[in-house]
Structures are given as C-alpha cells and as structure tokens.
Amino acid sequence: MILDIRDNRGGYGTAHNRIVGRFLPSRRKVAVSYVKSGPGHHEFRTTEVYCEPAGPWQYTKPVTLLLNAMTGSAADLFACYMISTGRPVTIGSTTHGNLTGVGLYVLLSCGLIVRVSHGYVCDANGRIIEGNGNMPQIEVAPTLSDVREERDTVLERAVAELKTRVRTEASSTRISRNRTGAARAVTMVRRSR
Secondary structure: OEEEOOOOOOOOOOOHHHHHHOOOOOOEEEEEEEEEOOOOOOOEEEEEEEEOOOOOOOOOOOEEEEEOOOOOOHHHHHHHHHHHHOOEEEEEOOOOOOOOOOEEEEEOOOOOEEEEEOEEEEEOOOOEOOOOOOOOOEEOOOOHHHHHOOOOHHHHHHHHHHHHHHHHHHHHHHHHHHHHHHHHHHHHHHHHO
16 A cells, blocks of 8 residues: 655644554554643653554555655654554655644734744654654655656655565465465374374
C-alpha cells in the first residue's frame, strides 16, 4: 500500500488513532507531547501518546509513506505517528515540521489575535518534529526534468520498494513453511523408528 501525503497541509487531526491503528498488530508509542505547565522555561507536562489496533482488521502487508516539504500540521503529526510505529518505509523529502496544534490564541493590545505554540511534539524516540519535520528513510527529490516530463520519481521509487518488500516477504514465508515442513518430517521419521 502506498500512502501519499505529499502536499497535504493538514487539517483537524482527530482521526490519527483510527487510521494508524489499522496498521498496528499491537499497541505502540507513537509520540511524546510536551505542553507548558508553569512559568519556568523548562516547565512542561509530558504525555506519551499511544495508538492501538483499530477496527475489525489490520493491514499487515508492506506500506510506504510518501512525504514532502508541503506535508504539514495534522499531516506532519500523522507522519510522526506512522513513522514511530516502524511500519512504513518513508520516501520523498523532509516534511514541513509545523505542529502548532498545541497552541493558544492571544489578543494583542493592537487588536490582533495571534496563535502562540505552548508545547511541542516528539516522535516515539524523542526527536522534536516542530521545526525539524519528519525525515524520510529514502530521500527522493523530483528534478526539474522530472516535472517537465511529468514523471513522479517519488511514486516510482515507492512502487519499486513495495515490489522488493513483497518479494522478500513471499520468499521468507516460503522458507518458513519449508522449515516447518522439514521439522515435521524429521519428527515423523524419529517417531517411526
């Protein structure tokens, strides 16, 4: 499966757990959230974020997640969660790194209202996403000639990566079945003696 969230600038991020949960065989830590909790510079409330299997079935085959610099906000958070599960191979370029969903609105004396972030999000390994983005495992950047020729080299690489992973998965399944069969045969020979 190819999940393409390139150029997705986000939205309202309430479906993350339900979507990510469709790819999980078990509960996983997907992020750590830090929200300002006092006047001191380092006073933050820390919350570990977990996702667990969702829905009546889970997709367990290989997955790629396509990213680019326009992937931001709720899409950046979704990328963080998915990457933290270890399920997808990420391909493309580093995301925007804007997760100011943890924010509050402040009315300035001049009448303007501004949104101020009062926290930040890290992936499951503690890497800050805000300002840094989610980095792909396989970096592929379209060139000017790719655009002119209407070639999507990121998608092409994702298809190639999936084909390799599906072949590898099928091969290891055959080996596993062969080993199991061989073990049964040895057991049967020993019992018959």
